[in-house]
Each structure stands twice: as C-alpha cells, then as structure tokens.
Amino acid sequence: MNPTCPSEQVASIIATHQDRPGALLPILHAIQDAMGFIPPDSINEIAGALNLSRAEVHGVITFYHYFQTTPPARHQIQICCAEACQSMGSERLMQHAEAAASGSTNYAVHPVYCLGLCATSPAMMIDDQLHARVTPDKFDRLINKIGSES
Numbered sequence: 001m002n003p004t005c006p007s008e009q010v011a012s013i014i015a016t017h018q019d020r021p022g023a024l025l026p027i028l029h030a031i032q033d034a035m036g037f038i039p040p041d042s043i044n045e046i047a048g049a050l051n052l053s054r055a056e057v058h059g060v061i062t063f064y065h066y067f068q069t070t071p072p073a074r075h076q077i078q079i080c081c082a083e084a085c086q087s088m089g090s091e092r093l094m095q096h097a098e099a100a101a102s103g104s105t106n107y108a109v110h111p112v113y114c115l116g117l118c119a120t121s122p123a124m125m126i127d128d129q130l131h132a133r134v135t136p137d138k139f140d141r142l143i144n145k146i147g148s149e150s
C-alpha cells in the first residue's frame with residue numbers, strides 16, 4: 001500500500017519504526033523526509049504509539065533545529081556568507097533577500113558557508129542551481145524568473 005493521505009503516511013511511518021529502540025528520532029526523521037515537515041497534529045499519534053507524553057515529543061522536535069513544523073517554502077535560497085562572499089557584499093545581499101522573502105511562503109532564505117564559487121562571489125543557490133556574482137538587482141531578476149516559471 002502506498003499511503004497518500006498525510007495521516008496514513010504518518011501511521012505507516014510509525015508502524016515501520018515504533019518497535020525499534022529509540023524509535024522517536026527515526027520516526028521524526030522519516031516523517032520530515034517524506035512530508036518536508038512534521039505536522040503538529042501528528043504529535044498525538046507519535047506520543048501514543050511510543051507511550052510518551054505530547055510534551056516529550058514536542059520537546060524533541062523543538063530541541064533539534066533540523067525539524068520543521070510548518071510546510072517548507074516552495075523554493076530554497078542559500079546565500080553564501082563565508083569570507084570571500086562577505087568581502088564582495090553578501091551581507092547586503094542577505095539583507096536584501098530576507099526583505100524580499102519576508103512574509104512569502106514561496107521562498108526561504110538560508111545562510112550557508114561556501115558554495116565553492118569563491119572566485120566569482122557573492123554566490124547563492126536557488127534550489128539546485130548555483131549563481132555567481134549575485135547583486136541585489138541580479139537576485140531580483142532571478143527571483144522574478146522563477147516566480148514566472150512557478
């Protein structure tokens with residue numbers, strides 16, 4: 001069976017892992033891998049299956065920054081903030097990108113530390129595409145382009 005409903009997906013993942021020792025983390029990882037986040041309404045089901053309190057499950061989810069409780073943005077933007085890019089204006093680029101993405105569910109902006117394009121900095125990545133020598137104007141053009149393709 002290939003579960004399509006989110007709650008069926010969560011139930012299937014719990015059933016697969018719940019008898020393992022220390023099952024909570026494998027379950028949380030599997031849910032996030034499958035769905036991109038951990039739906040808050042799955043906490044009850046996880047807690048019940050593992051005989052834990054909701055607070056214990058919630059505590060683990062919030063302890064690890066890796067776990068997300070809201071659906072991921074449609075596009076992931078990574079801006080390099082390492083030295084070479086910083087010296088070429090990545091801080092200004094980051095501020096510009098954060099302002100542009102603010103309140104948007106389409107884009108999430110993350111700092112990263114070296115994308116391997118140091119000689120053509122500042123560098124950034126939109127989903128799996130690398131971009132070099134990114135100015136705020138170039139950023140706007142790239143974002144508008146993917147916005148029109150979506």
Ligand code: FES
Nearest residue numbers: 080085115117118
């Ligand atoms: S320092 Fe930015 S790509 Fe290497």
